[in-house]
Amino acid sequence: MSLAEDLAKQQRSISVAEFFERNKHLLGFDSPTRGIITTIKEAVDNALDACEEAMELPDIFLSVSRQDREIYRIVIEDNGPGIIPDQIPFIFGKLLYGSRFHQIRQSRGQQGIGISAAVLYAQLTAGVPTIIVSRTGPEHPAHEFAIQINIDTNEPEVLSRREIEWDRTHGTRIQIEFKSTLAAKKRLIEYLRYTSVVNPHARIRLEIDGEVSMFDRVSDEVIACPRAIKPHPHGIEVGQIRRMLQAAPGTLESFLIGSFSKIGKKTAEEICRIAKLSCTADAPSLSANEQKRLIEAMQMVKVPPPPITQCLSPIGEDLIIRGLEKEFQMDFVKARTRPGSVFSGHPFIIEAAIGYGGKLPADGNAQILRFANRVPLMYQQGACAITSAISAMNWKNYAVAQAGLPTGPLLILVHVASTSVPFTSESKDAIASIPEIEREITLGLQDLARDLKVFLSRRDRNRLQEDRARAVCAILPELAEKVAEIVELPTPDISSIEGRIMHKLIVRKTVSEGMVRIEIKNYTSGQASLSLYTITRDSENNADPPPDFLTKMDEDFTRVWQVVVDPGKVWTTTYSGSAHGTVEIRGIDPRNVVMVDRDE
Amino acid sequence: MSKEDLDIQATGRLIGIARKWYDQMLEGQIPSIALPTRTKQNIEYDDTSEVWKYGDRESIRSAGTAKSALHLLKMAYVIWFLRKQIGENRSSTLRELYYISEGWKKAKFQAQDESNFLIEDLEILTDMQREAFHLRPEEDGATIFGPLKLREMTRRGEKDIHCQDDVGEAGYQIPTNVETVELLEHDAKFVIAIETGGMYARLIENGFDGDHQAILIHLKGQPARSTRRFLNRINTQFNLPVVVFTDGDPWSYRIYASVAYGAIKSAHISELLATPKARFIGVQPSDIRDYHLPSDHLNDKDIGALRSELTDPRFASDYWKEQIELQLKLNLKSEQQAFAAKGLDFVTKEYLPARLSDMGII
Numbered sequence: 001m002s003l004a005e006d007l008a009k010q011q012r013s014i015s016v017a018e019f020f021e022r023n024k025h026l027l028g029f030d031s032p033t034r035g036i037i038t039t040i041k042e043a044v045d046n047a048l049d050a051c052e053e054a055m056e057l058p059d060i061f062l063s064v065s066r067q068d069r070e071i072y073r074i075v076i077e078d079n080g081p082g083i084i085p086d087q088i089p090f091i092f093g094k095l096l097y098g099s100r101f102h103q104i105r106q107s108r109g110q111q112g113i114g115i116s117a118a119v120l121y122a123q124l125t126a127g128v129p130t131i132i133v134s135r136t137g138p139e140h141p142a143h144e145f146a147i148q149i150n151i152d153t154n155e156p157e158v159l160s161r162r163e164i165e166w167d168r169t170h171g172t173r174i175q176i177e178f179k180s181t182l183a184a185k186k187r188l189i190e191y192l193r194y195t196s197v198v199n200p201h202a203r204i205r206l207e208i209d210g211e212v213s214m215f216d217r218v219s220d221e222v223i224a225c226p227r228a229i230k231p232h233p234h235g236i237e238v239g240q241i242r243r244m245l246q247a248a249p250g251t252l253e254s255f256l257i258g259s260f261s262k263i264g265k266k267t268a269e270e271i272c273r274i275a276k277l278s279c280t281a282d283a284p285s286l287s288a289n290e291q292k293r294l295i296e297a298m299q300m301v302k303v304p305p306p307p308i309t310q311c312l313s314p315i316g317e318d319l320i321i322r323g324l325e326k327e328f329q330m331d332f333v334k335a336r337t338r339p340g341s342v343f344s345g346h347p348f349i350i351e352a353a354i355g356y357g358g359k360l361p362a363d364g365n366a367q368i369l370r371f372a373n374r375v376p377l378m379y380q381q382g383a384c385a386i387t388s389a390i391s392a393m394n395w396k397n398y399a400v401a402q403a404g405l406p407t408g409p410l411l412i413l414v415h416v417a418s419t420s421v422p423f424t425s426e427s428k429d430a431i432a433s434i435p436e437i438e439r440e441i442t443l444g445l446q447d448l449a450r451d452l453k454v455f456l457s458r459r460d461r462n463r464l465q466e467d468r469a470r471a472v473c474a475i476l477p478e479l480a481e482k483v484a485e486i487v488e489l490p491t492p493d494i495s496s497i498e499g500r501i502m503h504k505l506i507v508r509k510t511v512s513e514g515m516v517r518i519e520i521k522n523y524t525s526g527q528a529s530l531s532l533y534t535i536t537r538d539s540e541n542n543a544d545p546p547p548d549f550l551t552k553m554d555e556d557f558t559r560v561w562q563v564v565v566d567p568g569k570v571w572t573t574t575y576s577g578s579a580h581g582t583v584e585i586r587g588i589d590p591r592n593v594v595m596v597d598r599d600e
Numbered sequence: 601m602s603k604e605d606l607d608i609q610a611t612g613r614l615i616g617i618a619r620k621w622y623d624q625m626l627e628g629q630i631p632s633i634a635l636p637t638r639t640k641q642n643i644e645y646d647d648t649s650e651v652w653k654y655g656d657r658e659s660i661r662s663a664g665t666a667k668s669a670l671h672l673l674k675m676a677y678v679i680w681f682l683r684k685q686i687g688e689n690r691s692s693t694l695r696e697l698y699y700i701s702e703g704w705k706k707a708k709f710q711a712q713d714e715s716n717f718l719i720e721d722l723e724i725l726t727d728m729q730r731e732a733f734h735l736r737p738e739e740d741g742a743t744i745f746g747p748l749k750l751r752e753m754t755r756r757g758e759k760d761i762h763c764q765d766d767v768g769e770a771g772y773q774i775p776t777n778v779e780t781v782e783l784l785e786h787d788a789k790f791v792i793a794i795e796t797g798g799m800y801a802r803l804i805e806n807g808f809d810g811d812h813q814a815i816l817i818h819l820k821g822q823p824a825r826s827t828r829r830f831l832n833r834i835n836t837q838f839n840l841p842v843v844v845f846t847d848g849d850p851w852s853y854r855i856y857a858s859v860a861y862g863a864i865k866s867a868h869i870s871e872l873l874a875t876p877k878a879r880f881i882g883v884q885p886s887d888i889r890d891y892h893l894p895s896d897h898l899n900d901k902d903i904g905a906l907r908s909e910l911t912d913p914r915f916a917s918d919y920w921k922e923q924i925e926l927q928l929k930l931n932l933k934s935e936q937q938a939f940a941a942k943g944l945d946f947v948t949k950e951y952l953p954a955r956l957s958d959m960g961i962i
Contacts, residue, residue: 468665468666471666472663472664472665472666472669475663475666475670475673475706476663478673478706478707479621479631479669479676480625482673482676482677483621483622483625483676484622485680486615486618486676486679486680487615487619487622489622492622492625492626496628497630497663500628500630501630506628508628
């Protein structure tokens with residue numbers, strides 16, 4: 001037997017499943033630590049996508065519990081539209097099976113390998129099948145499947161299938177067990193937190209061995225599901241057009257007009273002319289050479305950019321801000337949604353946000369939150385186009401310190417929404433360096449950084465003012481004492497003067513001739529809205545203005561006034577009574593209130 | 601006014617300032633004071649009193665800023681101290697006040713200027729002079745010699761003094777607080793204020809006071825407040841003409857101006873300190889020319905000073921314009937004592953009588 005024949009015997013096709021078994025890193029299962037995050041990430045992506053398609057507000061439940069020394073059980077439950085029973089084995093038990101791969105619109109999952117890869121990983125490490133429960137509506141029963149993947153054929157193996165009772169009316173539950181560790185617990189929570197920031201319409205509950213983390217929704221708006229568009233002539237590739245041509249019986253002209261966005265009769269004719277092809281040529285029977293000429297011609301004609309708004313769903317400035325404010329305490333936060341743009345025929349939109357101060361860590365690099373199609377990117381920050389765009393900016397121009405990355409109590413969020421996010425690898429961790437995308441990121445961030453600079457200079461000014469006020473307040477008590485010594489009278493109470501200088505709200509109670517007077521002076525810069533509580537034994541109800549609420553307990557009367565005082569204004573109420581009792585202010589930061597009760 | 605009354609008034613007015621702050625604080629207001637703005641732009645010539653005074657521009661010092669709060673605190677400390685000092689019948693110099701503040705922590709003065717300014721603020725606020733607060737100036741009071749009888753309230757009681765008969769060759773020394781001196785009577789036709797001690801001694805030695813019934817006052821350079829106040833009082837009380845005899849250079853003309861019109865620093869009490877009727881007797885630039893007096897050339901600073909006097913409203917008269925321009929043309933200056941070149945008696949026998957009769961005084 002010749003060597004060639006010998007070799008030929010060994011050559012055989014490789015199953016996709018087998019390929020991925022050997023190349024786990026391509027899918028994000030390269031380490032036990034990453035396994036949990038990747039699985040949850042894929043399942044959450046699918047759940048959010050499914051809810052979006054069903055116009056449902058997502059309610060996602062996650063649980064991670066340790067079964068054995070190294071085996072963890074992960075449960076992901078959603079309230080999506082559910083999956084019809086016949087589809088379940090394919091979605092979970094076959095790699096590269098999905099509904100969105102061929103569609104041109106923004107979606108989280110795409111290739112259809114994510115969750116089935118987790119199933120594969122589970123059966124390889126724990127040897128346990130994955131349990132799927134799904135229900136498509138109240139009128140249908142829930143089905144439970146136990147599924148594995150046949151590694152040789154990449155076909156699903158259904159180990160059991162039965163109808164069960166389930167309390168959800170629709171949705172899907174995945175229970176998966178594999179070898180892992182919880183070393184990356186912090187990162188997992190971080191991932192869900194970031195997910196929640198860019199999906200403010202979702203509610204996510206996580207239980208790790210009984211320990212609950214809740215990420216609540218701040219918006220009840222169901223986000224509009226982006227609609228699929230036809231491919232744009234710019235950026236089309238040979239393989240794709242070949243497939244499209246074969247599936248399109250008819251003339252070349254009708255193929256061009258019917259299969260692409262933004263191509264009309266005039267553009268189609270121009271393409272044919274440049275490609276030196278007849279408009280009436282039979283589309284499926286074009287030769288390889290003709291196909292090549294066609295693609296070249298398609299790149300040369302002028303075509304308007306693809307319709308961006310319908311196929312992309314940006315989060316929106318308001319929701320980004322609300323999402324961030326829900327998870328981070330900051331003094332400043334602003335967001336920008338850039339106008340749509342295109343790279344290689346793929347529409348994309350950049351959204352960016354900058355947060356500053358508050359409880360963000362004051363030292364070290366800025367916290368960078370990267371997102372692609374509403375999915376947080378957790379790994380390979382250094383390899384990402386978002387990071388390089390941030391580093392390339394001169395942050396010192398905006399009063400922000402910089403050492404490669406900007407430093408200080410700064411948070412930077414960048415969201416790339418596209419029909420085809422250009423990732424550097426299949427594990428979808430980093431965005432490839434595309435000049436059009438980097439440019440848009442820079443423009444968005446520069447715009448925000450300008451606002452930040454204004455905020456910072458204003459804050460510095462306020463801080464200076466406060467320092468000055470503090471300096472004054474350090475002197476006043478001594479002045480009061482000395483002056484009292486000169487005039488030989490008791491030292492006056494200067495707390496209200498201090499309040500005035502420190503720009504606070506001053507509440508002052510005075511009693512004279514059986515009349516109690518409560519005065520609220522607003523020296524702050526904003527409108528003050530608060531509740532004034534008095535608990536006294538004054539039984540006469542002649543307060544002017546009268547309290548909004550009055551209740552009696554034993555001998556004590558509790559009176560409540562709802563008070564709104566504009567800056568620089570005074571609110572007063574008087575009533576007959578005596579000096580005893582308590583006065584309290586609620587609904588306003590106590591640090592901004594100075595209480596002067598002369599009789600205390 | 602008796603010394604006791606003066607003390608009571610000073611104490612009352614000082615406490616009044618503190619009382620105002622106290623009331624402001626009771627009402628929840630930030631303590632403040634209003635003071636005239638003390639800049640050249642806010643100095644105005646008052647036609648009725650013929651002196652330079654502060655204008656209407658006021659600046660409010662409110663404890664709302666740290667700087668002003670500290671100023672008020674220092675003022676409170678000073679008031680507290682002065683009140684004690686007046687009560688104990690003690691006195692101190694401005695320099696001593698500056699050192700006393702060492703123990704006042706935050707209210708400690710950073711420089712002598714600061715305490716001087718603050719005292720001037722108090723003078724404005726109380727409408728009284730610092731001498732009333734028992735604050736003594738640093739410099740010696742000027743001396744006076746001539747046919748004048750006065751009564752001084754001293755620690756050892758009232759003393760009647762005749763400024764020729766009861767004093768030594770150097771004359772009577774004006775006390776720091778002129779308000780303790782009562783002018784009784786005189787036998788004089790005019791007052792001559794003299795810049796240098798040499799010329800003052802020359803006039804006494806030559807018997808000028810006796811020959812011409814003149815009261816001689818030694819200014820000792822730029823005159824102290826007490827000297828100016830004394831001149832003002834003699835001038836207003838006895839209606840005696842005052843002439844000023846200085847060197848013939850631009851700096852000496854300014855001595856005359858401060859006697860006649862007052863200074864920016866003390867514009868709040870110009871009415872008390874300035875003697876608008878005082879006239880300049882010499883040395884005039886024209887004297888340098890007419891008497892061929894020994895002289896020096898003007899230096900650059902002299903020329904600059906003369907030029908700035910040409911634009912100074914206090915020298916805005918035809919007389920001064922002519923004299924200053926002449927001096928610039930001559931490029932010369934002479935001292936008072938240059939008259940000695942013509943003999944020791946020349947100044948008292950020739951020059952001064954001639955000038956005084958020119959001016960219509962004798």
